[in-house]
Amino acid sequence: MNASKLQTPIEYLKGVGPQKAEVLxxxxxxxxxxxxxxxxxxxYIDKSSYRKISELREASVEVQIIGKITGIRxxxxxxxxxxxxxxxDETGHIELVWFRSYKWILDKLKTNVTYVVFGKLNYFNGQFSIAHPEIELLETHKNKGRIPLQPVxxxxxxxxxxGVSNTLLMKSIYQLLSTAQSVFVENLPKSICEDxxxxxxxxxxxxIHFPKSLDHxxxxxxxFKFEEFFFVQLRLLRQKIVNQKKIKGYTFSKVGTYFNxxxxxxxxxELTNAQKRVLREIRKDVGSNAQMNRLLQGDVGSGKTIVGFMSMLMAIDNGFQACLMAPTEILAQQHYEGISELCESLDLNVAVLTGSSKTKERKKIHDDLMSGELHLLIGTxxxxxxxxxxxxxxxxxxxxxHRFGVKQRAKLWKKNDLPPHVLVMTATPIPRTLAMSLYGDLDISVIDELPPGRKPIKTVHRFDSHRLSVFQFIRxxxxxxxxxxxxxxxxxxxSNFDYKDLMDGYESIARDFPMPKYQTSILHGQMKPEDKAYEMQRFAExxxxxMVATTVIEVGVNVPNASVMIIESAERFGLSQLHQLRGRVGRGAEQSYCILMTGKKLGEDAKTRMQAMTQTNDGFKLSEIDLKLRGPGDLMGTQQSGVLDLKIADLVKDNQLLKTARSYAQHIVKNDPGFEHPEHQVLISTYNQLTKGKTIWNYIS
Incomplete structure (x- = not known):
């Protein structure tokens, strides 16, 4: 079979046909x-060995046995x-059981004839059994070519x-491999393969389909894991080089009056050393003639916003405008209020634009942006x-x-002749291996120290049965x-259930903390923006x-006087979200607390999350645990899933291999970005397919 034959439509493969092709x-x-x-x-099912009945010890394992049927009933x-x-067999007795297709099976079974039986062991009432086993005559079994590790x-x-069974897939793939061995052309440089x-x-x-042994x-x-990681990294790193060379950016030639x-x-x-380091990195980027694409990671409360604001001042000092886009109106409003305060002494114009901005406000913002009167725009x-x-x-x-899709963000690029410099900020710590695969085309800065004087938040886990003592602590x-x-x-x-949950909780709090001594606010996503703003303002003042709320307060709410965060049904949250919520307290000088409330019945993952939260305030450590528990797709949402459509490699288990693959990709991109070296010609076909937007295993062969 030549390479072009592999592009034959699947319906023409023997045993497939139009109907099965459609479902495939x-x-x-x-x-x-x-x-x-x-x-x-x-x-893979291991059919390379045979067990004696007397050796069987545990249920739910697959075993292969040779013996005779001595009776049928x-x-x-x-x-x-x-x-x-x-x-x-000569060592013991087991039952083979069928719950359906009796007649067909009964006609095939013979007593006192040697069979090979394969299936999953069950154990009940002191007796081992195998339900619906694979069974064939020993003579037949010996004569046909055996697959020691059978693919599933x-x-x-x-x-x-x-009718697309495992057997059909196995036979079809076996048939293709038997005729296609010579078409799998090497797509990695010889030096990497040898290294x-x-x-x-x-x-x-x-x-990978029919291994001779576990070693093979x-x-x-x-x-294939290396190959998968390598080409993903090659694309990200090369894209970064291309962006830096081809996509010109505005040069901010000076740090001027506003910044100074x-x-x-x-x-x-005083800025922390980490904040100063990040500002230097940003200054270097915007001072070159290439467009900046930088990801700024910093744990909750590490001071990313002030770094972002000072970066905006660099733009204004060089005669440019700046904007900040936030995922929610609450967060946009919070940024606007904070930045307006910072701008008061600088005589700078700043405005906020959200979905609920009035038509008159919008028109003024549009006019002031075009005239250049408006220096800073904050919005959703x-x-x-x-x-x-x-x-x-x-x-x-x-x-x-990560709350914005790639297409949404790309629209900001089109607001100018040249694309603006882009600074992406997140308070969701991203594990290093995930950052490499999601944001390998961005430069990454990390603010890894908190401002001095911040007291670590004390986190405890309490069961619902402790609610009275928790309420006393609140008082x-x-x-x-x-x-x-x-x-x-x-x-x-x-979700009506979640809304009811919140309202029941609110009523319970109102009973236990009655007016007029206690005043309680409520905040949830179904409220009108002006009502949300009113309730937040009351709490802030x-x-x-x-404040009884849903997770709408996860980001953007900054009330230094709030010292206690109670998270109800904490087992229903991921670690990253628990950490974000905890970060809403601990913003003042007083000791702050986070109390995780759960029922008694917790799964293993939930127990791990509660334990991790009480043991560390380090968001990066928590993100590593979260990655192991939930996997990359759940951790970052669906917007980025195309990048992480990994077929065989695993970001958690294979993180060392990812680093190895990235280092080889870096070496090639640095020394031969155009793949001009004769040894690198083998990369071109696979790389070109990858950049067409196909997931890696659609073209890897």
Missing amino acids: KKEFDVFVFQDLLNIFPNR YVKQKKGKRLVADFE YPSSEKLIRK LKLMDRAEAMRH LSKAQFR EFYKNGLSF HALIEDKVQFKNLGLAIIDEQ DEIDKGRQVYIVYPLIEES GKTHI
């Missing part, structure tokens, strides 16, 4: 022969009957219903509307960027003049003692 296309994106080869097994049960065959492919009910002792591609393709399987998996005036007289505190996704045009946008800051804190958040989980904005 829908379920697996299998359109041509080559796509089928890139469906890798989920696991029907056994009545509550509904109908089951067929039971007594199966023996991903499946679904639709596939099985349409890492990588298995040859054709051999790896054969052993391990080498084939290593080969604010640094000398506007700061009421309303900033990317076509009507919003800047005179000269020099810097765009995107806060909590004691309020008596000291502090304020309290009580947060309820909100899985979906429209200290007019209410308790």
Whole structure:
């Protein structure tokens, strides 16, 4: 078979046909022969060894046994009957059981003939059994070519219903591999293959499906995991080089009056060394003639906003405008109020634009932006509307960027002849391996120290049965003049169950903390923006003692006097979100507390999360644990899933291999970005396919 034959439509493969082809296309994106080869097994059934019945010890394992059927009988049960065959070898006895297709099976079974039986062990009432085993005559078993490690492919009910069984996939792939060995051309440089002792591609393709041994399987998996990581990293790193060379940016040639005036007289505190380091990195970026694309990571309360504001001053000092885009109106309003205060002594014009901005306000903002009178614009996704045009946008800051899709962010680029410098900020610490794969094309800065004087938040886990003592603690804190958040989980904005949960909680709090001594606010996503703003303002001014809310307060709420965060049903939150919520307190000089409330019955993952939260305040440590528990897709949401559509590699388990792959990709991109070296020519075909936007395993062969 030549390479072009692998592009044959899948319906023409023997045993497939139009109906099965249709379901393969829908379920697996299998359109041509080559796509089928890139469906890798989920696991392998070891049929290389045989067990004696007396050696069987545990249920739920798959075993292979040689023996004879000594008797066959029907056994009545509550509904109908089951067929039971007594199966023996020289060491013991086991039952083979069928709950359906009795007649067909009964006609095939013979007593006192040697069979090979394979299946999953069950153990009940002191007796081992195998339900619906694979069974064949020993003579037949010996004569046919055996597959010692049998592949088990991903499946679904639709596939099985349409006759696309594991056996069909196995036979089809075996058939393709038998005729296609010579078409798997090497796509990695010889030096890398020799350095890492990588298995040859054709051999790896054969052993990933039908390994001769566990050692062969391990080498084939290593080969494809490396290949997958390597090409993802190569694309990200090369894109970064191309962006830096081809995408010109505005050069901020000076640090001028606004920046220096604010640094000398506007700061009421000393910047941390980490903040100074990040500002130097940003200054270097915007001073070059390439567009800045930098990700700024910093834990909750580390001072990212002030770094963002001072970056904006660099833009204004050089005659440009700047904008900051936030994911929610609450956060946009919070940024606007904070930045307006900072701008008072600098005589700068700043405005806020959100979905609820009035028509008259919008018109003035649009006019002032075009005239250049407006220096800074803060807003939500309303900033990317076509009507919003800047005179000269020099810097765009995107806060909590993972809440915006890539296409949304890209619209900011089109606001100018040259794209503005982009600073992406997140308070969601991202594990290093995930950052490499999601943001490998960005430069990354980390603010890894908190401002001096901040007391670590004390976090405790309490069961619902401790609620009375928790309420007493709340009263004691309020008596000291502090304020309290009580947060309820909100899985979906429209969920009636979650809304009811919140309202029940609010009523319970109102009973236990009655007016007029205690004032309670409520905040949730179904409220009108003006009502949300009113309730937040009351809490911020200290007019209410308790804020009962959903996760709308996860980001952007800054009330230094709030010292207690109670998180109800904490087991329903991921670690990252728990950490974000905890970060709403601890912003003042007083000791702050986070209390995680749960029921008694907790799963293992929930226990791990509660334990992690009580043991550390380090967001990066928590993000690593979260990655292990939830995986990259759940951790970062769906917007970035295309980048992480990994078929075989695992960001958590294979993180060392990811680093190795990245270092090889870095070396090539640094020394030969155009793949001009003869040894690097093999990369071009696969790389070109990757940059067309296909996921890696659609073209890897």
